[in-house]
Amino acid sequence: MKTWPEVFDVAIVGGGNAALCAAITAAEAGAKVVILESAPKTYRGGNSRHTRNFRCMHGGPMSVLTDSYGEDEYFEDLMLVTKGKTDEVLARMAIRQSEECLPWMERRGVRFQPSLSGTLSLSRTNAFFLGGGKALVNAYYNTAADLGVSVAYDAEVTHVHRDGNRITHLEVKIAGAPKTIKARAFVLASGGFQADLDWLARAWGPAAKNFLIRGTPYNRGVVLRDMLDQGADSVGDPTQCHAVAIDGRAPKYDGGIVTRLDCVPFSVVVNREGDRFYDEGEDVWPKRYAIWGRLVAAQPDQVAYALIDSKSIDLFMPSVFPAIKADTIEDLGRQMGLDPAHLRRTVDGFNAACQPGTFHPTQLDGLRTHGLNVPKTNWARPLDTAPFYGYQLRPGVTFTYLGLKVDTRAQVHSPDGPLTNLWAAGEIMAGSILGQGYLAGFGMTIGTVFGRIAGAEAASHVA
Amino acid sequence: MSLDTSPPDLRQEARRQIEICNACRYCEGYCAVFPAMTHQKAFADGDITQLANLCHNCRGCYYACQYTEPHEFALNLPAALAEVRVESWERLIRPHGFSRLFQTNGTAIAGLLVVTLAWFFWALFAFRPESGVGFYAHLSHIVMVAIFVPVFLAPLALIAWSVRDYWREVGGGSVRLAHIWSALGAAGRMKNLSGGHGEGCNFENGDRFTDWRRVFHQLMMYGFLLCFASTSVATLMHYVLDWKAPYSLLSLPKLLGVPGGLMMVVGAFGLARLKMKADPELGARRVWKGEMAFILLLGAVAATGLGLYAVKGSGLVPTVLAIHLATVMTLFLLMPYSKMVHGFFRLAALVADAAKQDKA
Ligand SMILES: Cc1cc2nc3c(=O)[nH]c(=O)nc-3n(C[C@H](O)[C@H](O)[C@H](O)COP(=O)(O)OP(=O)(O)OC[C@H]3O[C@@H](n4cnc5c(N)ncnc54)[C@H](O)[C@@H]3O)c2cc1C
Numbered sequence: 130m131k132t133w134p135e136v137f138d139v140a141i142v143g144g145g146n147a148a149l150c151a152a153i154t155a156a157e158a159g160a161k162v163v164i165l166e167s168a169p170k171t172y173r174g175g176n177s178r179h180t181r182n183f184r185c186m187h188g189g190p191m192s193v194l195t196d197s198y199g200e201d202e203y204f205e206d207l208m209l210v211t212k213g214k215t216d217e218v219l220a221r222m223a224i225r226q227s228e229e230c231l232p233w234m235e236r237r238g239v240r241f242q243p244s245l246s247g248t249l250s251l252s253r254t255n256a257f258f259l260g261g262g263k264a265l266v267n268a269y270y271n272t273a274a275d276l277g278v279s280v281a282y283d284a285e286v287t288h289v290h291r292d293g294n295r296i297t298h299l300e301v302k303i304a305g306a307p308k309t310i311k312a313r314a315f316v317l318a319s320g321g322f323q324a325d326l327d328w329l330a331r332a333w334g335p336a337a338k339n340f341l342i343r344g345t346p347y348n349r350g351v352v353l354r355d356m357l358d359q360g361a362d363s364v365g366d367p368t369q370c371h372a373v374a375i376d377g378r379a380p381k382y383d384g385g386i387v388t389r390l391d392c393v394p395f396s397v398v399v400n401r402e403g404d405r406f407y408d409e410g411e412d413v414w415p416k417r418y419a420i421w422g423r424l425v426a427a428q429p430d431q432v433a434y435a436l437i438d439s440k441s442i443d444l445f446m447p448s449v450f451p452a453i454k455a456d457t458i459e460d461l462g463r464q465m466g467l468d469p470a471h472l473r474r475t476v477d478g479f480n481a482a483c484q485p486g487t488f489h490p491t492q493l494d495g496l497r498t499h500g501l502n503v504p505k506t507n508w509a510r511p512l513d514t515a516p517f518y519g520y521q522l523r524p525g526v527t528f529t530y531l532g533l534k535v536d537t538r539a540q541v542h543s544p545d546g547p548l549t550n551l552w553a554a555g556e557i558m559a560g561s562i563l564g565q566g567y568l569a570g571f572g573m574t575i576g577t578v579f580g581r582i583a584g585a586e587a588a589s590h591v592a
Numbered sequence: 593m594s595l596d597t598s599p600p601d602l603r604q605e606a607r608r609q610i611e612i613c614n615a616c617r618y619c620e621g622y623c624a625v626f627p628a629m630t631h632q633k634a635f636a637d638g639d640i641t642q643l644a645n646l647c648h649n650c651r652g653c654y655y656a657c658q659y660t661e662p663h664e665f666a667l668n669l670p671a672a673l674a675e676v677r678v679e680s681w682e683r684l685i686r687p688h689g690f691s692r693l694f695q696t697n698g699t700a701i702a703g704l705l706v707v708t709l710a711w712f713f714w715a716l717f718a719f720r721p722e723s724g725v726g727f728y729a730h731l732s733h734i735v736m737v738a739i740f741v742p743v744f745l746a747p748l749a750l751i752a753w754s755v756r757d758y759w760r761e762v763g764g765g766s767v768r769l770a771h772i773w774s775a776l777g778a779a780g781r782m783k784n785l786s787g788g789h790g791e792g793c794n795f796e797n798g799d800r801f802t803d804w805r806r807v808f809h810q811l812m813m814y815g816f817l818l819c820f821a822s823t824s825v826a827t828l829m830h831y832v833l834d835w836k837a838p839y840s841l842l843s844l845p846k847l848l849g850v851p852g853g854l855m856m857v858v859g860a861f862g863l864a865r866l867k868m869k870a871d872p873e874l875g876a877r878r879v880w881k882g883e884m885a886f887i888l889l890l891g892a893v894a895a896t897g898l899g900l901y902a903v904k905g906s907g908l909v910p911t912v913l914a915i916h917l918a919t920v921m922t923l924f925l926l927m928p929y930s931k932m933v934h935g936f937f938r939l940a941a942l943v944a945d946a947a948k949q950d951k952a
């Protein structure tokens with residue numbers, strides 16, 4: 130820090146994928162860049178370090194991607210999950226630019242690997258990072274270091290100082306000590322606010338205190354809040370977050386990918402009272418996993434229990450914690466803190482409603498129950514073969530939707546017009562594109578595309 | 593990891609980490625360990641032993657892991673597997689006490705070297721032949737053979753015995769030529785140190801990839817094989833063709849031995865340097881000194897062998913010869929009880945892996 134200039138060309142808030150793409154792009158254009166990352170070095174990289182792939186348009190086989198994935202198909206996939214709540218101009222721009230991102234990333238040290246075992250369905254649309262998101266983040270930090278980018282860890286930006294339509298400086302706490310960082314252009318890439326449980330509770334209700342946060346504890350929305358307080362244009366439903374059902378034993382923060390559970394389609398899922406509440410077999414899991422976070426969040430105590438029997442234990446990806454195991458349903462219920470007799474009745478009722486037919490784990494097999502208020506419409510097989518297994522499910526928050534509204538140049542706006550030297554990239558502006566839902570791998574696409582745009586715009590502003 | 597962790601705990605710790613990896617799989621492209629993991633959900637002791645011996649300690653999966661300390665999952669798979677790996681050699685090789693002593697203890701290796709050295713000085717004096725040329729003027733061929741054949745064969749027999757036990761422990765099954773071929777291919781190119789992308793491993797420079805470990809390891813390995821070939825050819829020439837040493841620089845033993853020796857010296861120097869730079873916390877800390885001493889021993893074998901060519905005809909020959917023979921003897925004696933043994937287990941693990949992949 131001793132060798133830092135009085136004024137940087139570009140100051141970047143955050144240290145994840147979007148921040149790094151912006152920093153590298155600006156530094157390559159000749160700008161003197163600083164990255165301010167609130168996490169210590171061991172936890173650098175925000176939620177980006179938990180990712181595994183990004184979704185990439187391509188006209189023909191490219192790197193590890195098979196076949197082709199065109200703009201229209203990509204856009205339709207997006208419209209499907211967001212139920213139309215998508216900004217078409219920004220979305221199509223991100224989609225089109227994703228194609229040139231892949232070789233750009235490779236030239237900056239990111240390496241890809243074929244689709245991971247168990248995820249073959251994504252081999253055409255999503256390029257997987259070799260070693261996952263942390264390897265990507267490491268590669269980018271090395272590239273940035275080689276370009277002379279300054280990096281401060283444990284550097285939380287607490288205030289973005291606005292003077293009219295310009296930003297003048299940042300208030301930062303570096304290793305606890307307050308500091309002012311001056312720059313001529315600024316990029317905000319500090320993610321969402323999902324790690325601030327109080328904010329989540331204000332938006333969602335007190336139940337949010339029971340949510341688990343799948344990613345970094347450092348995305349607390351401090352800068353987002355600060356900008357909104359200063360009148361920056363916002364976008365996205367402030368009360369919504371993306372949540373999936375994860376293993377209830379996961380750590381409160383940062384549990385990441387391994388805490389996911391893929392057993393629901395083969396399970397009977399009950400709430401704390403021992404009652405079923407939703408069709409576990411509505412659709413294949415990749416299309417349903419995202420709704421189960423909300424479903425569980427709506428149950429008493431925000432908890433649910435997935436029960437399977439030994440017929441199904443090998444049908445899904447292994448879980449990080451071993452399942453609870455018992456020889457009888459009653460004992461399983463006891464071990465999980467459920468009323469054994471009630472659970473027995475629920476399972477007996479379910480078993481009696483199952484019909485003969487051919488079970489087919491990898492496709493919609495139409496094996497459904499008859500006569501239940503809450504039916505199970507696929508993969509409905511009786512729970513009858515000991516040992517029985519159980520998992521506790523809780524909602525795990527991936528990200529929040531509220532963000533800064535940006536234009537095609539990633540510029541941040543206020544009611545009085547654009548802020549002339551402020552850009553935003555990544556999760557903090559993703560609401561500008563995605564109004565609800567989520568398409569696997571699109572978060573990293575948004576961060577890469579808009580990070581590069583923001584970095585280029587900021588660099589040309591100071592050039 | 594502390595010194596007194598008993599083997600079941602080491603295995604349990606590795607199992608804990610492997611189960612996390614098996615739910616994650618982000619590192620699948622780095623090496624053979626991760627694809628091998630996906631064949632099962634529960635890991636028996638033999639599975640853990642096999643995965644540990646497949647791991648080449650490239651460290652890619654440490655630097656790429658989002659769950660390393662201070663995260664509560666505390667992943668450090670390279671270290672966990674290294675601990676189990678060394679423990680498996682110590683457990684499978686007889687007598688176990690020797691293994692533990694020399695794997696961990698550089699001083700013990702040096703001590704053994706001094707003892708053999710003293711012995712050779714005495715032997716050169718005691719068995720000094722009436723006639724003979726080259727170094728056979730100092731120790732007759734028949735005496736050398738009488739000394740070295742048992743010292744070479746007995747350790748090999750011990751290793752063969754332990755590899756058989758390894759094979760049973762990991763459930764290797766029947767071997768096919770294709771599996772051996774695939775294993776030799778992987779070892780020949782050190783595929784598992786390539787990082788999956790061909791840019792090498794994370795051994796010596798944090799999260800940056802370099803290929804030096806692969807380069808130095810292969811120099812050492814191929815250098816050693818060349819020297820071994822050189823000795824074998826010389827033995828054949830001696831007995832079959834009745835063509836006795838010393839050989840000229842253009843003879844086959846020298847054409848193989850001189851480059852082999854040079855490669856080993858460079859390899860040893862390089863590997864020792866890398867070991868100094870590497871983070872000891874990502875390996876089996878306990879055996880650091882033993883491994884280092886062993887690298888230096890390999891370097892000394894090669895350097896003194898080359899030294900013998902250099903001092904040819906001078907009064908230094910008996911001294912250099914004694915030192916060289918002592919290093920060679922120590923190397924042979926330590927084959928089962930030092931890092932040297934990793935080559936045999938690694939190859940066995942690669943063959944078993946090829947067989948398992950075939951079955952899956
Ligand atoms: C478990 C998990 C798996 C995921 N998998 C995928 C996937 O496979 N593909 C995909 O596309 N998306 C995935 N996502 C979503 C993806 O992580 C995000 O879309 C993406 O990482 C956003 O990048 P970003 O750079 O905007 O934010 P982040 O990577 O979260 O970076 C934000 C950075 O800002 C820093 N920061 C926060 N506040 C401050 C402050 N006040 N001052 C300074 N710095 C601050 C943080 O420390 C962090 O470094 C996943 C998310 C999770 C939680």
Ligand code: SF4
Nearest residue numbers: 613616617618619657
């Ligand atoms: S080492 Fe870490 S990132 Fe790699 S597979 Fe294991 S848990 Fe995942």
Ligand code: SF4
Nearest residue numbers: 623647648650651653
């Ligand atoms: S250290 Fe390297 S070889 Fe060993 S398991 Fe990790 S990635 Fe594989």
